Amino acid sequence: MRFLTIIFLFSISIIGFSQEVHTSGALKNVMKKGDLSAHLSLDSLKTKKNLYALGPLEGLRGEILILNSKPLIGFEKDQKAVVESSFNHKASMLVWAQVEEWKEIKIPASVRSKKELEEFIQKTALENGISSSTAFPFLVEGEFSSVDWHVVNWDENDKEHNHHKHRTSGPHGTKTDLTGIILGFYSDHHKGVFTHHTTNIHMHISDSKHSFAAHADDVTLSNAVLKIPNYGR
Numbered sequence: 001m002r003f004l005t006i007i008f009l010f011s012i013s014i015i016g017f018s019q020e021v022h023t024s025g026a027l028k029n030v031m032k033k034g035d036l037s038a039h040l041s042l043d044s045l046k047t048k049k050n051l052y053a054l055g056p057l058e059g060l061r062g063e064i065l066i067l068n069s070k071p072l073i074g075f076e077k078d079q080k081a082v083v084e085s086s087f088n089h090k091a092s093m094l095v096w097a098q099v100e101e102w103k104e105i106k107i108p109a110s111v112r113s114k115k116e117l118e119e120f121i122q123k124t125a126l127e128n129g130i131s132s133s134t135a136f137p138f139l140v141e142g143e144f145s146s147v148d149w150h151v152v153n154w155d156e157n158d159k160e161h162n163h164h165k166h167r168t169s170g171p172h173g174t175k176t177d178l179t180g181i182i183l184g185f186y187s188d189h190h191k192g193v194f195t196h197h198t199t200n201i202h203m204h205i206s207d208s209k210h211s212f213a214a215h216a217d218d219v220t221l222s223n224a225v226l227k228i229p230n231y232g233r
Helices: 004-019 029-035 115-127 163-166
Strands: 022-024 050-054 064-065 070-077 080-084 092-099 102-106 136-152 172-186 201-207 215-227
Touching: 022 102, 029 136, 050 172, 050 201, 064 172, 064 201, 064 215, 070 215, 115 136, 115 172, 115 215, 136 201, 172 215
Parallel strands: none
Antiparallel strands: 022 092, 050 064, 050 092, 064 070, 070 080, 102 215, 136 172, 136 215, 172 201, 201 215
């Protein structure tokens, strides 16, 4: 009986951990195998509360950003980046989590670049009891001096994938003095799954009016706060 109890508790622990961050599809399959097929229908998530998710659309024809169960789908129309709020889409890759409560931390003035932000996220998570082996979502809200962004719009006839071509396949550019919100996911062991091999973070961004949704390639912070999940640890 004691052995069965231990097994039961261990199973609960594993199940609880696995529910924190979910993935469907993988970036490495897009980059190395050209797999642009749908791996998840967003409709399957529309009833979930406190949902946060990001990834590219099926066929790499746009960007998915879901903030507190509100979908923001960025795609190209008439050579411009536009946004649609609908779950009626499919993802070629998606990472998502449900977060009921966030803990807010002011980002110090010394943290400005994307690299400095990534280091601050890791440090802050550890200080707040989130293990370095745990994948987790985060939010960055406030003012950005600049944001390099893109909305992917891939030519299905192009079989050669690389980061530069993804970034320039659709609308892209730099926005300055932007007030908005970044949703990101951090992990040091998901390279090729939802982060690229040079970074531990994957970020999408929207402006404060949610009229813009895109992949964030680079950021320079001005005055912002970091929010990490409050797991009650």
